[in-house]
Amino acid sequence: MSGNVWVFAEQWRGRISEITYEALALGKELAGALQVPLEAILLGHNVLPLAGTLGKADTVLAGEHPALAELVPGLYAEALAALVEERAPCAVLIPLTNISLGMGTLLAARLHLPSVNFCQDVRAAAAGIEARCVLYGGKIESRVTAAGTPAIFGIWSGARSPEAGRSDRAPSVEEVRVTVPDDTRVRLKRYIEPEAGDVDITRQEVLVAVGRGIQSPENLALAEDLARSLGGAVCASRPVIDQGWLPLSRQVGKSGLTVKPKLYVALGISGAPEHVEGMRDSSLIVAVNSDPRAPIFGVAHYGIVGDVLEVLPALTAAIEARKEAHSHA
Ligand SMILES: Cc1cc2nc3c(=O)[nH]c(=O)nc-3n(C[C@H](O)[C@H](O)[C@H](O)COP(=O)(O)OP(=O)(O)OC[C@H]3O[C@@H](n4cnc5c(N)ncnc54)[C@H](O)[C@@H]3O)c2cc1C
Structure with missing residues (x-):
């Protein structure tokens, strides 16, 4: 199978999300089984200093663009789509959180790629890359083999421990050019912080x-x-x-x-x-x-x-x- 394994490194207001490390641990296992490098994709604005925290990956592909200052899934999906088309990874692991939910599906729809969500495991199998998915709050489990590559996998929290995805090693960092469309249907207007509760x-x-x-x-x-x-x-x-x-x-x-x-x-x-x-x-x-x-x-x-x-x-x-x-x- 050709193409590297990618993990989308979700960051939120200057911090890498914990689930990114879970996805990196899972991605490392998959990359090892496929004998290909693991690459972390770090996109955003002023995010380059975060690359050093992604040492589980062999390489961090880091792309900066002012339009990516806020994590609007549509914009990120477009930026990712251009990179996927250019570099053809075999698998893209995207954390499924309230922040990134939708990005993987948009990316798959944009490039007509197979997409599997709610994955707790992603493995190399004889027929291709197989995911174990957890549905209905854990009541149903299904195994899905992606119909070809590149394939997009939405990673559900709990797939691995975040500790297994951390490393003190400094990854090599490659800066990549990011292209985002001028016009986008969805814009972030403002954040509304929840009211502080009576008890923290x-x-x-x-x-x-x-x-x-x-x-x-x-x-x-x-x-x-x-x-x-x-x-x-x-x-x-x-x-x-x-x-x-x-x-x-x-x-x-x-x-x-x-x-x-x-x-x-x-x-x-x-x-x-x-x-x-x-x-x-x-x-x-x-x-x-x-x-x-x-x-x-x-x-x-x-x-x-x-x-x-x-x-x-x-x-x-x-x-x-x-x-x-x-x-x-
Ligand atoms: C996108 C998304 C986000 C979600 N976010 C959250 C979230 O932030 N937090 C969250 O909690 N859930 C969340 N959920 C919902 C989650 O999937 C579960 O539905 C929810 O956690 C179930 O809550 P529960 O365990 O209280 O209820 P149930 O699943 O109904 O379980 C009730 C339990 O009580 C037990 N029970 C019943 N009567 C008794 C009794 N007399 N004595 C002892 N035990 C009894 C039953 O055996 C059962 O195990 C989310 C779901 C989705 C899809």
């Missing part, structure tokens, strides 16, 4: 997280009791936020916040990839779920199979009793 869950050492299994807003008081006992705060999965039971500032996950507390207690949360993405780096994860096959048990260090409405008050009572015993010791 990214700074808490202890988080008590509730999911759909908590069943009703009245039951949130049980989680508040446990959080108070542990000296932490309550956060939630998306369905709880969508129902308006807690403010958006308490949402953990892909479309919420990423948290890394010392203790994360997941109550009635299934463990969909979009949730796990936001909490998997917590130091200690304790999960309570009535379904022993719930995916959350795959990331939890400790698990309790049980009804959250029974376990919650029992946990709070046990912690209070322990605190009481210590105060008299």
Whole structure:
């Protein structure tokens, strides 16, 4: 198979996104199997200083253009399309985030290339390059072989650990000429920063997280009791936020916040990839779920199979009793 493996290096306001390192780790494995170099594609405005952080790649192809100061997927897709046509990589791995979502699909449509999204793995197979895709929050997995090259793969968070994609090695950097169209249908008008929440869950050492299994807003008081006992705060999965039971500032996950507390207690949360993405780096994860096959048990260090409405008050009572015993010791 000819052509190098490319990873699109997503950057946001002067920082390389964590998922870029995940994609680099995956890209390195694929490039190794295909025995071709791995190249990171770094596009933007004033981004050249970031190239040194992409040492997992053999080479960084860095392209600067003032029009790429903001990450507008259509513009980036055009800039990438010109490079793909010129250099014909065999595979282009693009992080699937709220920032880059759509870029890979636009690129594939523009050049009539095969495109596979929601990939957790991309491998060299006898029939071509094969991707393992995760759909419907992890409930369905499918294997897809791209119909030819270059092929575009949208990489879902969690494909590899970001640590595996970092390197102290300095990559060779090649500056490339970037062409972008003068006219574009989509323009960025302005950013709207979300309102600051009452509690900053990214700074808490202890988080008590509730999911759909908590069943009703009245039951949130049980989680508040446990959080108070542990000296932490309550956060939630998306369905709880969508129902308006807690403010958006308490949402953990892909479309919420990423948290890394010392203790994360997941109550009635299934463990969909979009949730796990936001909490998997917590130091200690304790999960309570009535379904022993719930995916959350795959990331939890400790698990309790049980009804959250029974376990919650029992946990709070046990912690209070322990605190009481210590105060008299
Ligand atoms: C683009 C995109 C972005 C997303 N962003 C996010 C995000 O930022 N954050 C997020 O959380 N999700 C996000 N999602 C949604 C995600 O896919 C899941 O749908 C969501 O995380 C599921 O939430 P849940 O675990 O609370 O609910 P469910 O998946 O419905 O799970 C409920 C769990 O509770 C358990 N349960 C039920 N009753 C009890 C009981 N009495 N006691 C104990 N356990 C019980 C069940 O066994 C089940 O495992 C996103 C989805 C998409 C497509």
